[in-house]
Amino acid sequence: MTRLLVECTHVFLHPKVNSGIQRVVRNVINQLPDSVQGVECIAVVMLKGKLYRVLQLGALGIPFFDGLMTFGGRLERLAHRFWQLHQRLDERCTSKIARRALYVAYRLTALACFSVPLRLIERVNQYQLPKRCSPLPHQPGDQLVLLDSSWHSDFFPFAEQLKRDGVGIVAVIYDLIPLTHPQFYDARLVQVFNGWFDWITRTADGYMAISATVRDQVREQLQQRLGPANAESLWFDYFHLGSELDLREANATVEPRLTRVFETPEPVFLMVSTIEPRKNHDYLLDAFERAWACGSTARLCIAGHIGWKCDALLARVRNHPQLNQRLFMFNDLSDTSLEHAYSHASALVFPSWVEGFGLPLVEAMQRGLPAMGSDIPIFREIGGEFMAYFDLAEPQRLADLIIAFERTGQFPAARDVAQWQWIGWREASAQLVERTLRNVGQTPAVQERQHANCP
Incomplete structure (x- = not known):
C-alpha cells in the first residue's frame, strides 16, 4: 500500500520559529488525516541520512530542553544577521587585503560565538529525539511530500536514494520569488534557492503549489528548463492555506x-x-x-x-x-x-x-x-x-x-x-493530501469543500 510521507524537518528542529512557512507546516502536520481512501498519512523527518516518523512535532515541555531549543533558534537568527552584516561590509571594501582581513575576522568570530555553541546545543538536543520521533523504514511506492523549507537542508543525497528505491518525490512550492525577483534578497539566499530549485527540477515527480498563481509559474519554469515535452511528464497542482492562529494561549495577555x-x-x-x-x-x-x-x-x-x-x-x-x-x-x-x-x-x-x-x-x-x-x-x-x-x-x-x-x-x-468564505487548516491539510494522491493515481477525485474564490 502506498503511504504519504509528509516531511517537516526544519519545523521539527526549530519548533519555536513562527514565520509564514513554519506556520503552514505546523498547521498542516497537526491537522494531517491518519488516512485518506485507505492511504496512510505519516509526518516524517529526515535526519542524518535516516527517515523518522514524527511522534511529537512541538517541544517536549521540559523547561531545560525547551529553553535550550529557544536559545538555539535565537542564536541561529543572530548568526544570520551577523553574516548579513559581513556581506554588507564586504561589499564596501575595495582593498583585497581589507576584504581578506574582514573574512578572517568574520570566520573566527562566527566559529567562537555561533558555530561551536550551536553544535553543542545540537548534541544536547539529540537526547530528545527518541521521545519525539522513531525510525521508519521506507517502502517502494511511498510518496514523500517535501512540505518544509528544504532549500537549506542537508538531506538531498538521502532523498535521491529514496527515489532510487522507488519512493515518489513531491515538492511543495511556496513561491519562486528568489528566482523571479532576486533583487529582494541577499545574493547568498538567491544562490541557495537557485541551487535548490535546480535540484528539485531534477528530482521531483510532481509539484504542489500553495496557489493557482504559483502553480502556473512553476509549470512555466519547468517548461523553460526541461522543455515542454519533458515537463508534460510531470504533474502540477495546488492547495490553499488555512487561517487559524494556532499558537494563541487562553491565559496569555495582549501586549x-x-x-x-x-x-x-x-x-x-x-x-x-x-x-x-x-x-x-x-x-x-x-x-x-x-x-x-x-x-x-x-x-x-x-x-x-x-x-x-x-x-x-x-x-x-x-x-x-x-x-x-x-x-x-x-x-x-x-x-x-x-x-x-x-x-x-x-x-x-x-x-x-x-x-x-x-x-x-x-x-x-x-x-x-x-x-x-x-x-x-x-x-x-x-x-x-x-x-x-x-x-x-x-x-x-x-x-x-x-x-x-x-x-x-x-x-x-x-x-x-x-x-467571504475560506477553508480552515484541517481542510487545507486534507486538500494537500487528496490532490497529491489524485495526481499520483492512488485515489479517485474527492468531493472537496470549495471556498468562495477557489477556481
Whole structure:
C-alpha cells in the first residue's frame, strides 16, 4: 500500500520559529488525516541520512530542553544577521587585503560565538529525539511530500536514494520569488534557492503549489528548463492555506502597548508581514504621509519580525515624526496579541510587490477584517471582489482609499467581506493530501469543500 510521507524537518528542529512557512507546516502536520481512501498519512523527518516518523512535532515541555531549543533558534537568527552584516561590509571594501582581513575576522568570530555553541546545543538536543520521533523504514511506492523549507537542508543525497528505491518525490512550492525577483534578497539566499530549485527540477515527480498563481509559474519554469515535452511528464497542482492562529494561549495577555493603539476612536490600519523589501513598507509610509497631509487621523500599525535589507526602512520608522502618535511598529507579537490586532483594526493593508499566497490576508478576512491590497494576481485569486486594490505605481491611490474609507465609513470593495468564505487548516491539510494522491493515481477525485474564490 502506498503511504504519504509528509516531511517537516526544519519545523521539527526549530519548533519555536513562527514565520509564514513554519506556520503552514505546523498547521498542516497537526491537522494531517491518519488516512485518506485507505492511504496512510505519516509526518516524517529526515535526519542524518535516516527517515523518522514524527511522534511529537512541538517541544517536549521540559523547561531545560525547551529553553535550550529557544536559545538555539535565537542564536541561529543572530548568526544570520551577523553574516548579513559581513556581506554588507564586504561589499564596501575595495582593498583585497581589507576584504581578506574582514573574512578572517568574520570566520573566527562566527566559529567562537555561533558555530561551536550551536553544535553543542545540537548534541544536547539529540537526547530528545527518541521521545519525539522513531525510525521508519521506507517502502517502494511511498510518496514523500517535501512540505518544509528544504532549500537549506542537508538531506538531498538521502532523498535521491529514496527515489532510487522507488519512493515518489513531491515538492511543495511556496513561491519562486528568489528566482523571479532576486533583487529582494541577499545574493547568498538567491544562490541557495537557485541551487535548490535546480535540484528539485531534477528530482521531483510532481509539484504542489500553495496557489493557482504559483502553480502556473512553476509549470512555466519547468517548461523553460526541461522543455515542454519533458515537463508534460510531470504533474502540477495546488492547495490553499488555512487561517487559524494556532499558537494563541487562553491565559496569555495582549501586549499593553498594542492595546493602547486601539483605545482611541481613530481608525487603525494594520500591516502584518516580515519587514523586508518585497513587502513594500516604503510605499505604505508614502501613502499614509500623503493621507496625513490631507488631514487624515488614521493610525498605521506595522506588525512583523525584522527581516533583511531593511535598515533604511527601520531608520525611517524610528525617526518618523508620527512614531507612537499615528505610526506604530511591533516586531515580536505573540499570536494572542496578533489576534487582538486583527479583531480591533479597521482594515488590513498589504502593499506587497509579489507574493506566493499572502497568509495575513486570509487571517484578516476570515475574521471579518476588510483588506486593501496591491493589485497583483495572487491577491485577486484570494480576495476576488471582496478586497480593495491599489496601483503600486502611485502611493496616492492607497491614500485616496484610506481617506475615502475614513470619511464615509464605506469600505471600497465591490462585495462585503462578511460574505467571504475560506477553508480552515484541517481542510487545507486534507486538500494537500487528496490532490497529491489524485495526481499520483492512488485515489479517485474527492468531493472537496470549495471556498468562495477557489477556481
